Amino acid sequence: MDVSEVCPTVDAIRAFLEYLVDPLLQEDHSTNDDLPLSQHEKVANQVHSVALLNNYYHRKLNQELAFLPYREFCKIIVDLRPAMSAYMKFTLLPEYAELVDAEQQLSLAEKAIMSAYDICLYLDASKNDPNIEGWPISKVAVLLVDNEKENCFLHFNSIPHGVWSLIEKDVDTLDQISEVTSEIKSPCKRRRVIMKRSKVILNEDQLLQVGYSAVKEIAGVNSIDMMLLGSYTVHSQSKERTASRFYIMKGSQSIDEGFTQVPIKDLIESFRGPLVKRSSCSWKATAVVNYFHMLPYSEIISEWISRMQITEDGIKNQPISENEYEGCASDVKDQGQQDRPKVLKIYVRRNKKDRKVVNPSMQHHSNECTRTIEACVTKQIGSHDTNQEGPNTRNKNGPIKVDTNSSDTPNQRPKRLIKRPSRFNT
Incomplete structure (x- = not known):
């Protein structure tokens, strides 16, 4: 401007x-x-x-x-x-x-x-951005959206009058802060206090229950009909040096009268632009003032809807084809388990008995799984050895070597030389 x-x-x-x-x-x-x-x-x-x-x-x-x-x-x-x-x-x-x-x-x-x-x-x-670290929570705010996550429910003329508002409920900060006298600058040189965090602080579960209670009390929606989609902490507009805990929730139950269904995309557009604009010979408040009570949450709402749209468009969280697991699904799924030497034992036996590739088109995926599992297992075996010379060697029972430079040609098996320790011999 x-x-x-x-x-x-x-x-x-x-x-x-x-x-x-x-x-x-x-x-x-x-x-x-x-x-x-x-x-x-x-x-x-x-x-x-x-x-x-x-x-x-x-x-x-x-x-x-x-x-x-x-x-x-x-x-x-x-x-x-x-x-x-x-x-x-x-x-x-x-x-x-x-x-x-x-x-x-x-x-x-x-x-x-x-x-x-x-x-x-x-x-x-x-x-x-204001530095709100250490500020106690003075308010819980909830943005309630519908099942399709396309619309939100707002109410008008609450506090303050003439603006749109979320579902909000004040939190008693007396249990979260203590006061000590201090000399800091003030507009009228009055005696001020600095608030310190005390030992009694509302935890996340308690704050979330306040949020559920507010939705039930103001919108008439039970907690069993709501799903938590996101939680954030932002500055409060109600009290100095305090923060608001902000939740985005999805409700599957009808909303009480007094709420208006507003498209979330239109809401985000309403956050943009100046607060006042010249009209003829004077200045007039713009539509942004209608939503000023929600401005502390505007950036969060905008980023949340953007991430949701990316996910729904398939750019993220794409489903994995069942064919990608064919031939090595059991080994990939077991990588996160602690008993990885056992996975290696099962894997080596099966490949010694059956060296035929049933589906040549899946050989590439099998090669990738082979290299991934061998690397993970070799790392775990090496971690039990106190005399390691390298990541793929062990001196106690002879070297273990894994050749990860296998070819990805469909009809060629990966080259690997595995000399198993004596404790693996049957």
Whole structure:
């Protein structure tokens, strides 16, 4: 994207507010005390999303944009939307006011914005991928797909409103982290904490059960009707320095109402492009904002569907013809077993008794199997000898030599000279 096409910060915030916050704002308010708590919570969730979109995702696409300070962001949204003043407290105070007690001085919306700022600071839009190693899991997310793995099931207007969402469930991180005081930089110089991993950590089985429980609770699908297709760990958009455990599951049972079936290919296309685009004389939010809640999983979903298509097209996991095993199937299948000297004994006896090739066209495959098995067995026999001179020699009972330079001509048997140890003699 050219510099001239980069949406300025204020215009981007205006576009995000128009899409996510405006539908919830009331014009007939006087003070924030007149609004119900549920309304404060809804607006707080929406401005949390606006802060994430501006200071992380929009900057990630446009690295030349600067990180917008917390208090400046709050003042901009009040200037752009005066109705937001009913949801703000600390922002309305004079510039010289200091934040001493965040719990008392900040409104729900201001707390949500500060949380989003902390998340953006740790994710760091200047990096390609955030370093989430050691972060505790705060959320489990599930992408539920149909039997054909062509469509997924999403729900709309959950949290935040106006965007598509996966099946998600919060995980109690209190059992996974402990808090210690520390002095680190913060937008408002408030006292911060660094979270450390404690000894009590949810293991993979427990997290997977949370995922199954979420699908049952939200979509009405039982765990016995689901199949796990993939599991991943990505950064969380809910809490700072925490991660989300992401699962892709296939469901064979009907989904409850409230979910929309979306083609996965269309979903991947919806992840691409800018968040805002110029429309006439103003900037408007694009369709990507509809799916911004799923952006942490976008790359994983794209790679997963690509691998699945390659596999289904036959480029990978091609079935092996039964003819490829003809004449040496028992020996190839037994290579992974520990009793390899026994395999060699059976193989040598059979070839001494029957040197006739029943199917000359399969001689090439037989030669390949012969060289593979002889190499494996010779290596195992040599591994029991403490006086090895080379990979194919043993001094105790005389040398064992294997000629692997056999011809692949169909009517010519491979040349090999095997002098068996005395313990193999019958």
